[in-house]
Amino acid sequence: MVTIDREAAPATAVAAVPALAAALAGRRGTALALGVLPAAIALFFRDPDRRPDGPDHGSIDADTVVSPADGKVMYAGPGQDGVAPEGEWQQVSIFLSAFDVHINRAPYGGRLTDVTYRPGKWLAAYTHESAHLNERTDLVVEREVEGQKRVVHFRQIVGLMARRVVTRVAKGDEVTTGQRVGLMKFGSRMDVFVPPEVGLLVHVGQRVIAGETVIARWPSSDAPR
Structure with missing residues (x-):
């Protein structure tokens, strides 16, 4: 499972302002294009689950x-x-x-x-x-x-x-x-x-x-x- 870290919130909110402004102005195409930025920033903060003892990586021990x-x-x-x-x-x-x-x-x-x-x-x-x-x-x-x-x-x-x-x-x-x-x-x-x-x-x-x-x-x- 992949979650988004809480640090994403302020950066994503700021990046979404231009897209929101364009949407309020009725410029749907521009809003959709600008919406790529906050989505990309949110993706940067992705936090996938990891398995330290997964079958592809061998046993994780004290060594x-x-x-x-x-x-x-x-x-x-x-x-x-x-x-x-x-x-x-x-x-x-x-x-x-x-x-x-x-x-x-x-x-x-x-x-x-x-x-x-x-x-x-x-x-x-x-x-x-x-x-x-x-x-x-x-x-x-x-x-x-x-x-x-x-x-x-x-x-x-x-x-x-x-x-x-x-x-x-x-x-x-x-x-x-x-x-x-x-x-x-x-x-x-x-x-x-x-x-x-x-x-x-x-x-x-x-x-x-x-x-x-x-x-x-x-x-x-x-x-x-």
């Missing part, structure tokens, strides 16, 4: 990191200087076009130990500089598996078209793998950082689906999700 966003992988490899947090990380960066679903999901289940919003610029999301100069929210999730602490850092970054990041979780919240955590408006980027021992399972140019596509995996463990 599995899933994509936090729909889009195309634009980088997968060692943490980039000026992009990755301090320390050693593996990095996956995902670009969301205006046509992708923009609902964001937790790539890994656990407790959110940090949720930090940072205002910034609106550079094109595919540029290197956008990762540390653009408006963004950094989220860190921690989880203990077999006595070992696991940490996944992920980041919502708005881009040239996107002008607002929406985060609906807070520090201290418990999240599950694939849970909805917020959205970004109109074209943006998601970065995921995992420890160096975690194997990346995606490549540049690959299309990924939020909450379903497995992007990385820890060395095998029998712990439940």
